[in-house]
Amino acid sequence: MTAPTDARLATAAALDAFAAWAIRSTADRELSLTTASTIATLDRDGPQRLSDLAVREGVTQPSMTALVTRLERDGLAARGDDPTDRRAVIVTLTEAGRDVLRARRTRRATRLAGLLDRLTPEDRAAVEAASGALSRLTHTDPSRGES
Amino acid sequence: MTAPTDARLATAAALDAFAAWAIRSTADRELSLTTASTIATLDRDGPQRLSDLAVREGVTQPSMTALVTRLERDGLAARGDDPTDRRAVIVTLTEAGRDVLRARRTRRATRLAGLLDRLTPEDRAAVEAASGALSRLTHTDPSRGES
DNA sequence: GACCGTTGTATCACCTAACTATATTTCGGC
DNA sequence: GCCGAAATATAGTTAGGTGATACAACGGTC
Numbered sequence: 187m188t189a190p191t192d193a194r195l196a197t198a199a200a201l202d203a204f205a206a207w208a209i210r211s212t213a214d215r216e217l218s219l220t221t222a223s224t225i226a227t228l229d230r231d232g233p234q235r236l237s238d239l240a241v242r243e244g245v246t247q248p249s250m251t252a253l254v255t256r257l258e259r260d261g262l263a264a265r266g267d268d269p270t271d272r273r274a275v276i277v278t279l280t281e282a283g284r285d286v287l288r289a290r291r292t293r294r295a296t297r298l299a300g301l302l303d304r305l306t307p308e309d310r311a312a313v314e315a316a317s318g319a320l321s322r323l324t325h326t327d328p329s330r331g332e333s
Numbered sequence: 334m335t336a337p338t339d340a341r342l343a344t345a346a347a348l349d350a351f352a353a354w355a356i357r358s359t360a361d362r363e364l365s366l367t368t369a370s371t372i373a374t375l376d377r378d379g380p381q382r383l384s385d386l387a388v389r390e391g392v393t394q395p396s397m398t399a400l401v402t403r404l405e406r407d408g409l410a411a412r413g414d415d416p417t418d419r420r421a422v423i424v425t426l427t428e429a430g431r432d433v434l435r436a437r438r439t440r441r442a443t444r445l446a447g448l449l450d451r452l453t454p455e456d457r458a459a460v461e462a463a464s465g466a467l468s469r470l471t472h473t474d475p476s477r478g479e480s
Numbered sequence: 481g482a483c484c485g486t487t488g489t490a491t492c493a494c495c496t497a498a499c500t501a502t503a504t505t506t507c508g509g510c
Numbered sequence: 511g512c513c514g515a516a517a518t519a520t521a522g523t524t525a526g527g528t529g530a531t532a533c534a535a536c537g538g539t540c
Contacts, residue, residue: 193461198446199438200464200471205355206366207471208348213391215499218526219353237488244357249527251490256525273488273535291346299345304473309466314340316463317347319456324347324354326451362527365497384517396498398519403496420506420517 212297217290220245224253225262225287228279233266236275262286359444364437367392371400372409372434375426380413383422409433 209219217225224243228234234242240250254277257263262283268274279287302310356366364372371390375381381389387397401424404410409430415421426434449457 194446194449195442197461197464198444198449199442200468201355201449201460202359202438202441202445204467204471205352206370208352209356210366210370210391212349219357220526223353223357235488244360245526246528247489248491248529252526255490268488271488271536275489291349294349295342295346297345298349299341301470302341302345302348305466305470309469312463312466313348313470314344316459317344319452319459320351321347322456323448323452323460324351367497382517392497393499394518395500395520399497402519415517418507418517422518 208298211301212294214290214294217286220249221253221257222287222290224250225257225279225283228263228277229284229287233276233278235268236265236277239277257283355445355448358448359441361437361441364433367396368400368404369434369437371397372404372426372430375410375424376431376434380423380425382415383412383424386424404430 214222220243224239227239227242236250236254237247239254240247243250245253254263254265254275257277258265262280264278264280266276266278268276302313305313361369367390371386374386374389383397383401384394386401387394390397392400401410401412401422404424405412409427411425411427413423413425415423449460452460
């Protein structure tokens with residue numbers, strides 16, 4: 187096996203097509219990808235600086251300012267002071283924010299699980315066998331988290 | 334095995350998290366998901382009515398009008414007449430549109446293949462084994478296509 | 481201990497891309 | 511030939527992104 191390139195690329199292409207399809211066919215108008223990811227980060231790692239969040243989520247600081255403003259307006263997060271640095275803003279997830287995140291995860295997983303039922307038992311087994319690996323891949327990313 | 338729910342949901346959740354991560358960590362500013370998917374649909378299924386495209390892509394008709402206008406402006410698609418119905422607009426992909434689609438696929442697959450290198454050989458094998466199943470799942474969707 | 485460059489956030493002007501509601505043109509049945 | 515329905519376009523709103531810039535607070539240097 188000294189020709190990994192083609193097979194690797196084909197696998198990657200299939201995964202990419204699947205990812206796009208999954209996102210689009212379970213599209214959730216309630217929370218955008220960035221919004222959901224940001225809430226998930228706050229849930230996983232706790233309160234953080236606005237600018238740190240921006241870096242983690244791969245958006246600019248003004249974008250994160252606007253996003254946090256929307257989250258605050260909707261009661262999903264709150265701005266707080268950093269006692270050690272009066273310039274900084276600490277963003278905290280509210281209980282309502284956690285609820286929304288849980289609801290979204292349940293909703294999306296349920297929808298996608300329904301789609302998985304279309305697979306043959308063999309294919310479903312293959313996907314289940316790979317889900318751990320995909321999950322690990324998702325979490326090896328040094329910068330970004332999941333939804 | 335009469336308790337499929339938990340395992341299925343866990344698999345679905347892992348897939349969903351992976352999908353969101355894949356989309357975000359290979360984010361492509363050149364073509365949005367909808368734009369790419371629309372071009373792919375035109376490439377796969379040929380010229381179509383604007384409103385049919387809107388239904389297929391799961392966006393409203395005004396959104397598709399705007400998208401086609403952008404595609405036309407960028408030379409990726411063209412509006413044409415339907416000889417049997419003068420109200421209708423037939424959208425056709427140009428050669429430039431096909432080129433852009435090919436380039437995007439290559440670019441994204443390459444990027445994602447690089448990320449797959451982070452996996453252990455065992456995990457990578459599992460993912461490769463599942464890629465066919467995921468690909469079939471992507472294509473069983475009666476409404477939507479891939480990217 | 482005042483100065484000054486750096487850092488953290490906000491604001492501004494701008495763009496893309498989605499939505500709903502509505503206008504306009506054409507089709508097709510009666 | 512009329513009139514409702516269908517196909518597209520337009521207008522107005524919102525979310526979400528950008529770079530440039532303003533401003534306040536921090537922290538090191540002399």
